[in-house]
Amino acid sequence: MKKIVFIVLSLVLFTACKNEKKEAKAEETQEKEEVKVTLQFFNSGDITVNKLEVFSEGDLYKGESKVFVDPTYIITHPKGKLIWDTGLPEAIGAEPVTPGDGTFTLSRKDSLKNQLQGLNLTYNDFDYIGISHSHFDHTGTANYFKNATWLVQENEYDFITSEEQKNGLGAAVAALTNVKKLNGDYDVFGDGTVIIKSTPGHTIGHQSLYLDLGLERPILLTGDLYHFDENRENRVAPGFNYDIPQTKVSMNDFEAFAKEKNAEVIIQHSPKDFERLKTILKS
Numbered sequence: 001m002k003k004i005v006f007i008v009l010s011l012v013l014f015t016a017c018k019n020e021k022k023e024a025k026a027e028e029t030q031e032k033e034e035v036k037v038t039l040q041f042f043n044s045g046d047i048t049v050n051k052l053e054v055f056s057e058g059d060l061y062k063g064e065s066k067v068f069v070d071p072t073y074i075i076t077h078p079k080g081k082l083i084w085d086t087g088l089p090e091a092i093g094a095e096p097v098t099p100g101d102g103t104f105t106l107s108r109k110d111s112l113k114n115q116l117q118g119l120n121l122t123y124n125d126f127d128y129i130g131i132s133h134s135h136f137d138h139t140g141t142a143n144y145f146k147n148a149t150w151l152v153q154e155n156e157y158d159f160i161t162s163e164e165q166k167n168g169l170g171a172a173v174a175a176l177t178n179v180k181k182l183n184g185d186y187d188v189f190g191d192g193t194v195i196i197k198s199t200p201g202h203t204i205g206h207q208s209l210y211l212d213l214g215l216e217r218p219i220l221l222t223g224d225l226y227h228f229d230e231n232r233e234n235r236v237a238p239g240f241n242y243d244i245p246q247t248k249v250s251m252n253d254f255e256a257f258a259k260e261k262n263a264e265v266i267i268q269h270s271p272k273d274f275e276r277l278k279t280i281l282k283s
């Protein structure tokens, strides 16, 4: 009799234990499912580079021209919303203009307000603003996000807010007063899904963005570490970069990270990658 009681008890305990494990596993899966990160993006400017050689260290690409897109990305995480790069200034307008020495022809077909409205969003819906770097084609509408926290490398911040830049490039970010200064990589939501990668060289505090959207492969947005495929294939840096040797180090680090994570690399200015990202997000 004792033996039978023991067997029955053991069975009850075993079943209870199994159920507990099952429940724990279900909870774990649920937790993972809850961290749903989504990405939306649209084009915030068209750029024709009339003198493509500026994107090399010498006369490479001389006589060539290329069309760039200039996207804005919106990342939605259960803990908040991040806008990444803000395109060309709206003042440029819908008609193409070719300022200065004629290197670029620029146009911006729609206002950011309209573009956000299309996604049922307003400027105030954003908790964070990240800018790959402080050139005019990435900071164009940054000042609208004055309520968001600006995630910026400390050295980029010091440069862009310096006396020298105050009325130049710095004017485009003057309204951003909630600042989180970074020194290297930064895990935005603390769970490894959205990571700012420090990739200095194009500017002093240039950064790229890693996104784990739960798709087959994570996504790596280059910022302007590369401007087009040939730059990446041949590791060519623009002659106007802040630090060319440092850019090459960043390229190597970036590629090693991309390989480690098996990430889809998206060159932000590439029209081809703009279309490719649409396809990736549909998958």
Ligand SMILES: [Zn+2]
Residues within 6 Å of the ligand: 135, 137, 138, 224, 269
């Ligand atoms: Zn750019």
